Amino acid sequence: MTRQQLVEQIRTKKTYLIVGLDTDITKIPKHLLSAPDPVFEFNRQIIDATKDHCVGYKINTAFYEALGKPGWEAMEKTAAYIPATHFKIADAKRGDIGNTSSQYAKAFFDALPFDAITVAPYMGADSVLPFLEYKDKWTIVLGLTSNTGARDFELQKAGEELLYEKVLRTAAQWGTAEQLMFVVGATQASEFTNIRAITPHHFYLVPGVGAQGGSLKEISEKAMNKDVGLLVNASRAIIYASGNEDFAAKAKQIASDYQQEMAEYL
Numbered sequence: 001m002t003r004q005q006l007v008e009q010i011r012t013k014k015t016y017l018i019v020g021l022d023t024d025i026t027k028i029p030k031h032l033l034s035a036p037d038p039v040f041e042f043n044r045q046i047i048d049a050t051k052d053h054c055v056g057y058k059i060n061t062a063f064y065e066a067l068g069k070p071g072w073e074a075m076e077k078t079a080a081y082i083p084a085t086h087f088k089i090a091d092a093k094r095g096d097i098g099n100t101s102s103q104y105a106k107a108f109f110d111a112l113p114f115d116a117i118t119v120a121p122y123m124g125a126d127s128v129l130p131f132l133e134y135k136d137k138w139t140i141v142l143g144l145t146s147n148t149g150a151r152d153f154e155l156q157k158a159g160e161e162l163l164y165e166k167v168l169r170t171a172a173q174w175g176t177a178e179q180l181m182f183v184v185g186a187t188q189a190s191e192f193t194n195i196r197a198i199t200p201h202h203f204y205l206v207p208g209v210g211a212q213g214g215s216l217k218e219i220s221e222k223a224m225n226k227d228v229g230l231l232v233n234a235s236r237a238i239i240y241a242s243g244n245e246d247f248a249a250k251a252k253q254i255a256s257d258y259q260q261e262m263a264e265y266l
């Protein structure tokens, strides 16, 4: 999906919500456990219920890899089920020496039909460039993450600047804003104005609203650019809004609430 197509979807649907499919088999409603593939069945119903309120889905691969082969199959089926109009993110946080990163890129962009993958920048340019060789796909580089551990490295000084600032400035040179985004955690709202000044044109994938407590209002006010430039992910707040048979209806309600709030900011 090109940047222009993504922006059109956001403007048309009046939402920049990404629904996070962090599907944990121990948390899905019990009545689904007798289905042939409970994880896929849960995702299918969540996607059907929320697709009008979001522009994409983020599959956190850990939840699928944890189940071995059936988990990987559920991920493949889910990725294939997501409508073509929706942005499909593999949240895999990959990145390794170049020839290994090339294999990760093939796995998520060729063998699986994802539009985007999250990548850790710690190993530097040669670990990220193999993803960026796919010009029609998106590489989403971790910038400033939402967790408390962001203080351990990302918010430490690296010379004159903070490490995350160096990551943003440096990684922004590796690809264009048509193919490279940054992850910026919603819990880091105090840094958002600074982040936008460093990378004025980029899209950000913003996790950390909902269960982690970040403010949609604050990040939207501080970081929206002329192309919107924001994709805001919520996982647990939507998919586990109810643990009962009404889970899909409740997920729809929460996704719709996010959409309505986003429509106000657009």
Ligand SMILES: O=C(O)c1cc(=O)[nH]c(=O)n1[C@@H]1O[C@H](COP(=O)(O)O)[C@@H](O)[C@H]1O
Pocket: 020, 022, 060, 091, 118, 144, 145, 146, 147, 183, 184, 185, 207, 208, 209, 210, 211, 212, 233, 234, 235, 236, 237
């Ligand atoms: O790359 C991510 O998506 C990510 C980066 C980050 O800094 N913080 C973060 O929470 N995430 C992911 O975003 C999702 C957040 O889930 P909820 O807190 O349930 O909405 C999880 O899949 C996390 O792995």
